[in-house]
Amino acid sequence: MKVKFCGAAREVTGSAHLVKLDNGYKILLDCGLYQGNDKEMADFNSSWGFDPAEVDCLILSHAHIDHAGRIPKLIRDGFKGKIFCTHATRSLCALMLLDSGRIQEREASWKSKRQKKKIEPLYTAADAKIAMNRFESYGYNNWVRVRKGVRMMFRDSGHILGSASVTLSIREKGKRKIKLGFTGDIGRPNRPILRDPIPMPELDYLISESTYGNKEHAAPPNETNRFLEIIKKTCVENKGKVLIPAFSVGRTQEIVYMLDQLHTANLLPRIPVYVDSPLSVNTTKVFGAHPECYDEDLSEYLLIDDNPFGFNSLTYVHKQEESKKLNESDEPCIIIASAGMINAGRIKHHVYHNIEKPECTILIVGYCSPRTPGGALRAGKKKLKLFGEILDVKAKVELMDSFSAHADRLEMVDFMKNQKNLKKLFLVHGQYDTQEAFGAFLEKNGIGPVVIPTLYQEIELN
Numbered sequence: 001m002k003v004k005f006c007g008a009a010r011e012v013t014g015s016a017h018l019v020k021l022d023n024g025y026k027i028l029l030d031c032g033l034y035q036g037n038d039k040e041m042a043d044f045n046s047s048w049g050f051d052p053a054e055v056d057c058l059i060l061s062h063a064h065i066d067h068a069g070r071i072p073k074l075i076r077d078g079f080k081g082k083i084f085c086t087h088a089t090r091s092l093c094a095l096m097l098l099d100s101g102r103i104q105e106r107e108a109s110w111k112s113k114r115q116k117k118k119i120e121p122l123y124t125a126a127d128a129k130i131a132m133n134r135f136e137s138y139g140y141n142n143w144v145r146v147r148k149g150v151r152m153m154f155r156d157s158g159h160i161l162g163s164a165s166v167t168l169s170i171r172e173k174g175k176r177k178i179k180l181g182f183t184g185d186i187g188r189p190n191r192p193i194l195r196d197p198i199p200m201p202e203l204d205y206l207i208s209e210s211t212y213g214n215k216e217h218a219a220p221p222n223e224t225n226r227f228l229e230i231i232k233k234t235c236v237e238n239k240g241k242v243l244i245p246a247f248s249v250g251r252t253q254e255i256v257y258m259l260d261q262l263h264t265a266n267l268l269p270r271i272p273v274y275v276d277s278p279l280s281v282n283t284t285k286v287f288g289a290h291p292e293c294y295d296e297d298l299s300e301y302l303l304i305d306d307n308p309f310g311f312n313s314l315t316y317v318h319k320q321e322e323s324k325k326l327n328e329s330d331e332p333c334i335i336i337a338s339a340g341m342i343n344a345g346r347i348k349h350h351v352y353h354n355i356e357k358p359e360c361t362i363l364i365v366g367y368c369s370p371r372t373p374g375g376a377l378r379a380g381k382k383k384l385k386l387f388g389e390i391l392d393v394k395a396k397v398e399l400m401d402s403f404s405a406h407a408d409r410l411e412m413v414d415f416m417k418n419q420k421n422l423k424k425l426f427l428v429h430g431q432y433d434t435q436e437a438f439g440a441f442l443e444k445n446g447i448g449p450v451v452i453p454t455l456y457q458e459i460e461l462n
Contacts, residue, residue, distance in 0.1 A: 002019075002458050003020075003461060004018040004049060005457050008030075011038075012211055013066035014032045014041075014044055016030050017030065017207055017428065023173070026050070027057055030068070031069075031070045036370070037343075037372065038371050045070060045073075046073075052074050057083070057147075058082070058134075059168075060089060061165070061182065061185065062085075062185065063092035063096050063161075065100055068093055070122075072097055072131045073122055081134070084138065084152065085137055085154075092161060096248070101126070104122045104124065105124055139154075140198075141153065149171045156195055156198050159194075160185075160187075167181050168182075179201065179203045180203065180207075181200045181201075185211070186209055187406070189414075192295075192297065195295045196295070197407070199417075200419075204461075205422065206416070208416065209429035210412075211429055213439075217408045218402035223403065231271075233361075234332070235269060236332070238358075239359060241332065242333075242335070243395075244363045245339065245347045246336050246366070247366065252277065252283070255336055256309050257298075259311070260310070261301070264305055264311070271313065271332050273333065273336070274337075276317040276323050276337040277337050277345065277346060281316045284309050288309070341368040342368070342373035343369075343372040348386060355386075355393055355394065358395065360396070364397065364399050381393065413442065417445070420446065422449070424459075426452075426453055427439055427451070439452060
């Protein structure tokens with residue numbers, strides 16, 4: 001058996017790992033889109049480290065685009081197998097892949113005009129619709145037969161709605177059974193809305209994310225207080241806007257839920273709050289349809305507030321004209337919009353119109369690839385290029401990694417502490433310097449041995 005690392009190897013996006021059995025059967029774990037501007041990765045999304053037609057099945061950890069975003073292209077390029085995922089992941093992918101297809105079409109149209117030649121989109125909205133016919137969804141904690149000798153099980157990873165770790169139990173002819181695990185993205189314990197991550201069974205081999213392998217997040221009480229302080233300072237004292245770039249799935253709902261709780265407790269200032277993302281609006285409806293993923297705190301909160309994602313001063317913005325009016329207005333407010341890395345979507349326009357206003361705040365609440373506008377702001381850059389213009393960063397930039405849906409290094413170690421007999425632990429989905437630090441930290445805590453694979457490296461599992 002071999003594993004080939006075809007994405008998110010010493011990178012944080014583009015998750016894809018190919019498991020090759022000795023009998024030729026091939027299982028793809030995730031099929032993510034690379035999000036960033038690294039010149040060395042320019043051709044990643046349009047090419048594969050394998051032949052899609054030879055892949056027998058895809059097992060999807062969750063719906064985030066950096067894990068699921070190339071599925072329509074995989075099918076267009078010849079994949080004919082099934083896609084296994086959880087129920088909520090299937091619901092979210094129906095929205096997110098369609099939205100991604102439309103984005104691909106718009107970007108191709110824009111490039112065609114700029115380069116004065118026909119540029120084909122990576123895939124289309126029509127391709128995304130076709131892809132949904134391949135999905136088969138399952139609940140957590142049940143063994144599912146993939147084929148003879150291969151079973152899989154999803155366990156709640158607590159990252160986003162429907163997210164899961166994947167355990168494969170593989171018995172090849174004449175060989176002992178091997179348990180191979182893939183963490184997907186590991187969520188955080190004691191976070192709002194979702195249940196805590198559930199540790200995986202003991203494994204022989206594990207492929208693990210490592211996004212925040214060199215950091216420890218702030219505790220939740222400090223997070224709420226600081227969030228409220230930023231809102232009051234910006235909107236009440238400075239009469240400015242708080243702009244929050246947030247992923248449409250998970251991060252937006254968590255922020256809205258926190259604002260809802262502050263509103264219920266009469267702590268939120270009387271300022272308008274806008275969720276300016278059609279995908280976020282539709283995604284929030286999906287959250288309402290999957291209470292099986294809620295934690296006990298949200299279930300209890302529903303007894304006093306039957307709509308945890310809505311309050312009097314909150315407006316969900318649908319139309320583009322309404323979004324444009326927000327840029328023309330100087331009223332103090334909070335605007336939550338995607339994309340989380342400020343590399344696309346309506347947030348890019350909001351930042352463009354407000355980045356040179358000292359009274360405003362851009363609140364970064366999650367990971368941003370270094371070569372994105374969000375990554376530049378995280379790094380403290382004083383100038384930012386948006387829509388072809390170089391802008392001075394006069395707005396205040398605040399970072400709150402405590403909002404992250406990714407576990408920090410202590411939380412990941414706690415998630416993996418039962419893995420005492422690993423033959424190899426492969427670190428993916430992280431920057432290389434972070435992975436080196438995390439690998440040493442894991443081995444110090446008795447978890448390993450650690451391997452940090454390179455892109456397209458193939459490793460045999462004995």
